[in-house]
Amino acid sequence: xxxxxxxxxxxxxxxxxxxxxxxxxxxxxxxxxxxxxxxxxxxxxxxxxxxxxxxxxxxxxxxxxxxxxxxxxxxxxxxxxxxxxxxxxxxxxxxxxxxxxxxxxxxxxxxxxxxxxxxxxxxxxxxxxxxxxxxxxxxxxxxxxxxxxxxxxxxxxxxxxxxxxxxxxxxxxxxxxxxxxxx
Numbered sequence: 001x002x003x004x005x006x007x008x009x010x011x012x013x014x015x016x017x018x019x020x021x022x023x024x025x026x027x028x029x030x031x032x033x034x035x036x037x038x039x040x041x042x043x044x045x046x047x048x049x050x051x052x053x054x055x056x057x058x059x060x061x062x063x064x065x066x067x068x069x070x071x072x073x074x075x076x077x078x079x080x081x082x083x084x085x086x087x088x089x090x091x092x093x094x095x096x097x098x099x100x101x102x103x104x105x106x107x108x109x110x111x112x113x114x115x116x117x118x119x120x121x122x123x124x125x126x127x128x129x130x131x132x133x134x135x136x137x138x139x140x141x142x143x144x145x146x147x148x149x150x151x152x153x154x155x156x157x158x159x160x161x162x163x164x165x166x167x168x169x170x171x172x173x174x175x176x177x178x179x180x181x182x183x
Contacts, residue, residue: 001112002119008108010101012127014075016120017113019056019095026095029116030056040097045112046104053103057096066090075100076126085121092120100125 004015021029032038032051041049062070068086071077075098097117113119 001114004111004113004119004122006104006107006109006111008104008106010104012125013101013122014071014077014125015099015122016071016089017097017099018092018118018120019097020116020118021095023058023095026056026058030054030097040117043114043117045110045114047109048105048107050103050105053100055098057098059092059094059096067092067096071098071123077123078126079124081121082123089120096120 019026019029029039029043032041038049038051040054057067057070059067066089068082068089071082071089
């Protein structure tokens with residue numbers, strides 16, 4: 001059994017597992033049943049696993065594409081460990097399970113990987129370049145100083161219409177109160 005800790009804050013990581021099952025048993029193992037039973041989750045020892053992020057790949061379906069190329073292109077997998085394991089990855093037969101960080105639903109947990117799963121590797125994904133350019137429009141240069149823009153009626157304690165409505169309501173309430181007390 002292989003144990004691995006998953007941090008709830010983890011992002012940008014893809015885990016690859018070989019699935020040692022005959023083709024006819026793969027669907028039953030990797031699909032969550034309507035009753036909630038899910039053999040894949042049990043074999044991983046996962047507390048939380050999001051089905052929409054679990055990918056099962058029949059290697060023969062890739063045709064001429066190597067599995068390592070698929071991982072690099074579809075999941076952005078990169079790094080020294082990945083480069084070192086490419087020959088082993090490309091030598092796999094049957095089915096694999098690919099679990100990106102999102103599959104664990106931001107839940108910290110310890111996986112205890114059991115048969116028929118065999119852990120192949122944990123790889124980092126390419127981080128997108130997110131260099132932001134500064135905004136250069138005039139509107140971001142600062143606030144308009146008081147006295148240069150139009151007068152703001154709310155800056156003087158509210159709009160005149162709102163004041164008039166409040167005075168009328170207050171006078172009506174006083175009138176009703178006066179009528180009830182002395183009427």
